[in-house]
Amino acid sequence: MEHGVNRFNEYLGIKVDHLDNSGCTAFLEVKEDLYNSLEGVLHGGVTFTLADVAMGHAASPPENGIQQCVTSELKINYLSPAKGRKLIAESNVIKRGRKLITMEAKIKDEDGKIVAVALGTYARI
Template sequence: MMALQKDIEYFLANASNEEREILSIMLDSLIQKRESTSSTYISRLMDMTTQIMDDDSIEISVPITPLLANSLGIVHGGLTATLLDTAMGTAANRHLELHQAAVTSEMKINFTSPGMGSKLTCKAKVLHRGKQMIVTEGKVFGDEGQLVALATGTFFVIHKKENE
């Protein structure tokens, strides 16, 4: 514990404003995850907010922060993919029984414009629900309504382990 505390003190003593902002985001996300058993570390780290639209549709938004940026200063494509996967997976899982879960088996993404602005919003919906597979669609929009990425996802239905 002392080594961690020393590392944090050293980091803060030499940190830029952006580095302090990112550390603050990371610490806040750890605290929020501890208080919410239904979220994941990555959803808290990206500060995802979820809104159920109807039985088949969901929206998840994330604020654009320096933590999400790639070396060009735009949202990293892998984090946009994470947003898509989370939204499409959440939409798929809403159609299942308590003893079931849907896991990603395939995802196809087209990036259409850079992720810039103050937030990204992913609108995802279920296109087809079979016994073993669920097919979904997701679209990510910037805060000015520009299409950033679109994807389709296929999710395989599994049975949860008893302790989950």
């Protein structure tokens, strides 16, 4: 395995579009093999992972492809089924402490409809 590559994120097709000290935007092109048992509806675990990636990257950006933090706690509220060809997560820093960073994220479909909101805490490693 290549050092510094997150193979799970690659498998899902998650890509980081924007990253700075205040937040991150990550997205994925939805593939049929990521649906749950309801045709055309993305599995909730994929939505959860996309939110986690967007928040974790902004909490402590990777260095040389290696993550600099781990998820300590993450809560997500699903507001409506995630459908369509693209899902986008936009995260923001709520509070940045010495060891812990509190983050929030909104997950939207390609039309800008919010399908989930998440709140997470990340620990620097």
